[in-house]
Amino acid sequence: MNQHTYTEVNNGSAPVPVRSTPVLSYGHFYDEVTKLLGSASNHCISYYCHDLSDRLKFICCIADDETGSIKVLSHEKKADGTPLRSLTVDCPSVHIFEREIHENFGVVFEGHPWLKPVRYPHDRADRLSVMDNYPFYIIDGEELHEVGVGPVHAGVIEPGHFRFICNGEKVLHLEIQLGYQHRGVERMLAEKSEALQRCILAENIAGDTATGHNLAHVQLIESLAGIEVYEALQIERCIALEMERIAVHIGDTAALCGDVAYQLGQVTCEALRTMVINTTQSWCGNRFGKGLIRPGGSNYPLTGEMADEILGNLADVERRYSNVTDCIYSLPSVLGRFEDIGTVTRQQATEIGAVGMTARTCGIMRDTRKTHPFQHYKNFQIDPVTLETGDVLARGMLRALEVKASAGIIRGLIDAWRKAEKTVGKPDYDLRLIPDSFAVSMTEGWRGEICHTAVTDSMGNISHYKVKDPSLHNWLALALAVRNQEISDFPVCNKSFNLSYCGHDL
Amino acid sequence: MFKEIKILSDHGKQYIPDLRNQPVSARFRGRPVISAAITGEEIARVSSICPVNAIDRRNGSIDLGRCTFCNECALMIPGTIRFTNDYRIAASRRDDLIVRPGQTGPMRLNETAVRSDIRRLFRRSLKLRQVSAGGDNSCEMELTAAGNVNFDLGRYGIEFVASPRHADGIVITGPVTDNMSEALEITYKAVPSPKIIILTGTDAISGGLFEGSPALKRGFTVRHPVDLYVPGNPAHPLSFINGVMDMLGL
Numbered sequence: 194m195n196q197h198t199y200t201e202v203n204n205g206s207a208p209v210p211v212r213s214t215p216v217l218s219y220g221h222f223y224d225e226v227t228k229l230l231g232s233a234s235n236h237c238i239s240y241y242c243h244d245l246s247d248r249l250k251f252i253c254c255i256a257d258d259e260t261g262s263i264k265v266l267s268h269e270k271k272a273d274g275t276p277l278r279s280l281t282v283d284c285p286s287v288h289i290f291e292r293e294i295h296e297n298f299g300v301v302f303e304g305h306p307w308l309k310p311v312r313y314p315h316d317r318a319d320r321l322s323v324m325d326n327y328p329f330y331i332i333d334g335e336e337l338h339e340v341g342v343g344p345v346h347a348g349v350i351e352p353g354h355f356r357f358i359c360n361g362e363k364v365l366h367l368e369i370q371l372g373y374q375h376r377g378v379e380r381m382l383a384e385k386s387e388a389l390q391r392c393i394l395a396e397n398i399a400g401d402t403a404t405g406h407n408l409a410h411v412q413l414i415e416s417l418a419g420i421e422v423y424e425a426l427q428i429e430r431c432i433a434l435e436m437e438r439i440a441v442h443i444g445d446t447a448a449l450c451g452d453v454a455y456q457l458g459q460v461t462c463e464a465l466r467t468m469v470i471n472t473t474q475s476w477c478g479n480r481f482g483k484g485l486i487r488p489g490g491s492n493y494p495l496t497g498e499m500a501d502e503i504l505g506n507l508a509d510v511e512r513r514y515s516n517v518t519d520c521i522y523s524l525p526s527v528l529g530r531f532e533d534i535g536t537v538t539r540q541q542a543t544e545i546g547a548v549g550m551t552a553r554t555c556g557i558m559r560d561t562r563k564t565h566p567f568q569h570y571k572n573f574q575i576d577p578v579t580l581e582t583g584d585v586l587a588r589g590m591l592r593a594l595e596v597k598a599s600a601g602i603i604r605g606l607i608d609a610w611r612k613a614e615k616t617v618g619k620p621d622y623d624l625r626l627i628p629d630s631f632a633v634s635m636t637e638g639w640r641g642e643i644c645h646t647a648v649t650d651s652m653g654n655i656s657h658y659k660v661k662d663p664s665l666h667n668w669l670a671l672a673l674a675v676r677n678q679e680i681s682d683f684p685v686c687n688k689s690f691n692l693s694y695c696g697h698d699l
Numbered sequence: 700m701f702k703e704i705k706i707l708s709d710h711g712k713q714y715i716p717d718l719r720n721q722p723v724s725a726r727f728r729g730r731p732v733i734s735a736a737i738t739g740e741e742i743a744r745v746s747s748i749c750p751v752n753a754i755d756r757r758n759g760s761i762d763l764g765r766c767t768f769c770n771e772c773a774l775m776i777p778g779t780i781r782f783t784n785d786y787r788i789a790a791s792r793r794d795d796l797i798v799r800p801g802q803t804g805p806m807r808l809n810e811t812a813v814r815s816d817i818r819r820l821f822r823r824s825l826k827l828r829q830v831s832a833g834g835d836n837s838c839e840m841e842l843t844a845a846g847n848v849n850f851d852l853g854r855y856g857i858e859f860v861a862s863p864r865h866a867d868g869i870v871i872t873g874p875v876t877d878n879m880s881e882a883l884e885i886t887y888k889a890v891p892s893p894k895i896i897i898l899t900g901t902d903a904i905s906g907g908l909f910e911g912s913p914a915l916k917r918g919f920t921v922r923h924p925v926d927l928y929v930p931g932n933p934a935h936p937l938s939f940i941n942g943v944m945d946m947l948g949l
Binding site for chain 2: 313314315316324344345347348349350351352372373374375376377380381385387389390393394397398399400401403444457460461463464467471474475476477478479480481483484492493513516517519520622693694695698
């Protein structure tokens with residue numbers, strides 16, 4: 194391996210000194226990134242820029258799904274407005290990262306086909322770029338019309354704007370404008386000095402993924418502090434993550450049924466989701482698992498009684514959910530609305546760097562639990578479910594299959610937990626972070642790959658924090674999925690992805 | 700057909716008959732109780748770890764409009780502060796969200812603070828438009844759950860509707876971001892008068908942990924009169940439902 198080009202880290206492993214990552218010239222950086230991303234086993238998990246006051250530092254993290262290593266490349270440049278050659282031309286999957294860097298720092302990427310605003314952050318480079326003047330793609334033609342939806346939607350959901358260009362009922366193009374949810378999360382994660390504050394912030398990045406994001410955060414903090422927690426706690430964290438997956442997948446099944454007016458599926462799944470999140474509430478006092486994951490220990494260690502309650506409720510939920518999904522996915526009137534609707538091809542998913550369920554329904558085996566295992570998944574065999582057709586039906590059925598798989602995983606985890614030594618540790622909010630270091634932490638939330646990275650300064654304080662929600666990659670998949678579909682199929686397509694607005698807008 | 704009937708019978712009765720007295724798990728964190736004997740030293744300790752400055756440094760009271768219900772203060776001095784599982788914590792006045800040491804009784808909505816036309820007009824039918832303005836989707840999901848098969852808010856004629864034009868008021872979640880502030884204002888204007896405003900979740904009530912973020916623009920909650928505050932991170936469906944029922948006098 195060429196030690197002079199990049200440094201290698203593993204998911205959640207000990208941090209690397211910031212200085213150990215060589216700073217490449219842009220030409221060299223470009224060539225290396227292009228070369229690495231040319232390999233099918235590699236994908237870009239995070240590429241961003243941060244301000245070192247006199248210059249900008251670019252960090253690109255590329256994960257190798259075969260070896261589990263993460264290669265970190267860097268480049269620095271003065272913020273002088275000189276343009277850079279866009280990587281998107283050769284590696285389309287980095288398009289969104291280049292857009293983000295452009296929006297935050299005004300760096301121009303020559304050749305980028307779509308250098309548009311991402312989320313209108315409060316500290317963006319161009320203050321004249323505002324929500325109202327988003328440069329929507331326009332097609333002229335007397336036959337065509339535009340449909341604008343949002344930011345306030347008909348349902349009780351988060352805000353975002355969808356602009357359709359339609360020919361009659363058929364969608365030619367959909368452009369999604371986000372940013373309404375921007376709260377300044379990343380800046381606050383770096384600025385808040387207390388560990389507890391940062392945990393609560395991480396839980397609120399996307400409340401539907403409180404465990405997924407907070408686990409990524411806590412794992413990152415523990416990595417920067419150079420500690421590894423005891424086995425029982427690692428297992429408990431994985432159980433919590435799988436319960437979150439089960440709850441949301443069942444809730445999404447209800448929503449999908451609701452959209453096609455299949456009431457039996459909707460109401461039964463609603464009630465089943467309630468059972469799962471009430472079990473989580475019984476464990477930690479919060480239906481979304483807020484408060485459960487903390488650095489170094491837990492305020493709510495799993496008990497034998499709680500483990501029995503989880504197993505009992507889960508068995509019930511699994512059986513009933515399986516009966517309902519058998520019904521849902523054999524009913525012609527439901528299948529007619531799901532099958533061959535909102536299809537994303539494998540090639541599209543690969544090009545845009547899709548992650549999580551979106552990737553797995555296009556036959557791409559991308560699951561952090563297997564490829565970059567963390568916590569107890571390191572000692573646990575995971576066999577991710579993949580489907581091939583990439584349509585609404587596949588995304589619906591994947592949920593049914595993943596619920597079943599996760600229930601099995603939880604049973605296995607609880608077996609392992611019973612055998613593990615019962616250390617009980619309290620959360621440690623005073624962990625000292627190793628100065629001048631950089632670490633990467635990934636988890637597989639129910640939507641897909643979550644990636645948090647941070648850099649510490651010479652005092653061991655966090656000087657830069659970067660969050661990536663899987664939705665950042667997958668929103669484009671939704672836009673592609675509705676092309677040439679009836680506009681009336683948009684709601685069901687949207688539900689089938691169920692992407693995060695706040696996780697994207699940060 | 701038989702499969703469906705079997706599923707329905709297996710599904711059983713899921714609705715909660717009495718939304719006023721539905722037991723929730725012991726660990727659920729609702730109304731806190733602070734001992735009257737809390738010492739100055741204890742107040743100093745817990746207020747210094749509180750992530751959102753919800754604990755008053757002078758008297759040790761807890762402001763539920765700021766509290767994220769993280770439980771850390773109660774874990775630090777368990778005999779002195781305790782979060783009960785009482786979910787009836789909504790209030791019609793911002794100040795009523797402050798729980799003082801020695802206050803052990805239930806929180807009940809201040810009837811005199813409810814505008815008289817609210818009960819007259821909306822008691823039998825209240826249609827609401829929800830606006831998320833930086834909400835993290837947990838409060839939104841709990842509001843959706845309030846209408847689901849378990850909680851079934853619709854039994855009282857209370858419903859979320861698709862358009863502000865059909866609504867009698869708005870329910871806001873999230874700390875109100877700069878990028879969403881204009882759309883929020885427009886949505887509110889589109890609701891015919893008389894209309895109500897409900898702030899749901901700690902983020903909406905005070906900004907929560909996001910208070911002070913340069914990405915927020917919280918003018919809306921200052922400019923317009925708020926009729927109901929429902930605390931929580933996120934607000935539990937039962938907190939929301941009981942708050943609205945109290946407001947309507949149901």
